[in-house]
Amino acid sequence: MQELIDKLKLQLIDQLNLEDMTPEDINEDDSLFESELGLDSIDALEIIVLLEREYGVKIQNQEDGKKIFKSVRSIAEHIDANT
Amino acid sequence: MNIYINGIGNVSPQNTLDNSKFLEELVNEKSNTLWVKDPNYKEHISGGSLRRMSRILKIGVHSAHQCMTDAGQKKLDAIITGTGLGCLTDTEKFLKNIYSNDEGVVSPTQFIQSTHNAISAQIALMIQCKNYNFTYTHRGSSFESALLDGMLLIQENAENVLVGGLDELTDSYLKITSRMNMWKTTGFEQLDLFMQEGKGTIAGEGASFFMLGKKPSQNCYAVIKGLQILFKPQNVSSVENTINSLLVNNGLVKEDLDIVILGYNGDHELDATYHQLQSGLLQGIDVCRFKHLCGEYKTASSFGLWTASQILKKQHVPDILKKGEFEKSSIKNVLLYNNYNNSNHSMLLLQHVES
Numbered sequence: 001m002q003e004l005i006d007k008l009k010l011q012l013i014d015q016l017n018l019e020d021m022t023p024e025d026i027n028e029d030d031s032l033f034e035s036e037l038g039l040d041s042i043d044a045l046e047i048i049v050l051l052e053r054e055y056g057v058k059i060q061n062q063e064d065g066k067k068i069f070k071s072v073r074s075i076a077e078h079i080d081a082n083t
Numbered sequence: 084m085n086i087y088i089n090g091i092g093n094v095s096p097q098n099t100l101d102n103s104k105f106l107e108e109l110v111n112e113k114s115n116t117l118w119v120k121d122p123n124y125k126e127h128i129s130g131g132s133l134r135r136m137s138r139i140l141k142i143g144v145h146s147a148h149q150c151m152t153d154a155g156q157k158k159l160d161a162i163i164t165g166t167g168l169g170c171l172t173d174t175e176k177f178l179k180n181i182y183s184n185d186e187g188v189v190s191p192t193q194f195i196q197s198t199h200n201a202i203s204a205q206i207a208l209m210i211q212c213k214n215y216n217f218t219y220t221h222r223g224s225s226f227e228s229a230l231l232d233g234m235l236l237i238q239e240n241a242e243n244v245l246v247g248g249l250d251e252l253t254d255s256y257l258k259i260t261s262r263m264n265m266w267k268t269t270g271f272e273q274l275d276l277f278m279q280e281g282k283g284t285i286a287g288e289g290a291s292f293f294m295l296g297k298k299p300s301q302n303c304y305a306v307i308k309g310l311q312i313l314f315k316p317q318n319v320s321s322v323e324n325t326i327n328s329l330l331v332n333n334g335l336v337k338e339d340l341d342i343v344i345l346g347y348n349g350d351h352e353l354d355a356t357y358h359q360l361q362s363g364l365l366q367g368i369d370v371c372r373f374k375h376l377c378g379e380y381k382t383a384s385s386f387g388l389w390t391a392s393q394i395l396k397k398q399h400v401p402d403i404l405k406k407g408e409f410e411k412s413s414i415k416n417v418l419l420y421n422n423y424n425n426s427n428h429s430m431l432l433l434q435h436v437e438s
Binding site: 015016017018019020038040042045046049052053 | 130131133134135184187188189190191192195
């Protein structure tokens with residue numbers, strides 16, 4: 001799981017252009033949308049694209065999305081359970 | 084109808100970020116490609132917004148902010164931009180993404196920001212301006228079209244209109260245009276452009292913004308007296324006739340012109356019109372040139388207008404702009420004539436405003 005989390009952090013930094021950030025700056029348990037990262041709805045779309053393209057995981061239900069996108073760890077757990 | 088230029092902003096290959104200075108420290112690179120000197124974008128753009136922006140968005144937003152700060156005006160009746168190629172970097176990325184993902188999932192950010200109007204939209208979003216917002220993409224007359232629209236809006240009682248011209252270089256664009264022999268290939272310093280012979284010029288990019296106003300402010304640079312745009316005129320006489328009309332409509336004769344700024348770009352063929360004008364209608368009038376400073380691009384005339392605005396406000400012509408030697412004790416009337424690829428021609432008449 002930790003390996004997947006570390007890989008996801010790198011992919012998020014790249015996909016969301018989180019300039020000046022390193023994987024160490026992202027706590028896998030912090031909220032993605034209510035933390036210092038300050039992600040917004042366009043970032044949510046970018047993460048959906050990332051998951052579908054890199055892992056073949058589709059998120060079709062908005063309510064599911066809220067739970068899955070809570071943190072890097074919750075995204076990793078969802079990928080692990082669906083691949 | 085007088086249209087006043089009450090503020091300017093310019094992000095270019097030269098040091099143009101401080102409006103109080105006018106080409107004092109020149110950039111002179113040995114290259115046929117002139118990229119803008121990146122300002123500290125974080126001055127005007129938050130980190131959250133900045134991370135999504137491509138270069139043209141950054142330089143456009145920064146230049147617009149520089150202009151609004153210079154004019155002391157953020158309440159706008161309109162934001163109008165002109166761009167020949169739009170947000171080319173993001174367009175290229177988006178197209179590559181479509182191809183590599185087999186028309187499947189693609190990045191929404193690149194899609195949103197690949198559109199030509201992303202720049203004026205981003206400026207509006209940042210200052211929460213919900214008024215008229217338009218982008219012209221008319222090849223070599225994109226900036227002039229935006230300027231004309233802004234002038235018409237002022238005539239229709241708009242108070243403050245932000246108008247900008249901008250384009251960016253990309254590696255793909257340079258690769259394609261190089262095959263068309265648009266650029267000189269021999270090594271020389273950019274300020275020596277006009278000493279080179281033969282075909283081709285140097286590539287450039289930049290973003291120049293202007294705050295147009297119905298009334299002159301304390302910061303006023305110049306007044307625009309008229310603008311004419313021509314598409315593929317039949318011959319130089321057509322250009323001369325249009326310039327004459329512009330002068331006559333403003334009660335002037337050619338002898339009233341103190342300076343004419345011409346869009347010479349060092350291409351032997353494309354410069355022919357300027358040479359013919361200099362030996363014809365404009366004979367005896369002192370000439371300035373600017374494309375050795377900014378390079379050639381579809382909205383380079385906006386850099387020319389920045390040059391004219393600074394000359395008229397500061398009543399000073401830096402030596403680097405002069406074609407030949409001359410001194411001016413006062414500068415009242417300036418004509419800016421530019422053509423892009425001998426297709427899109429524009430003439431802009433400007434006057435000094437007493438402070």
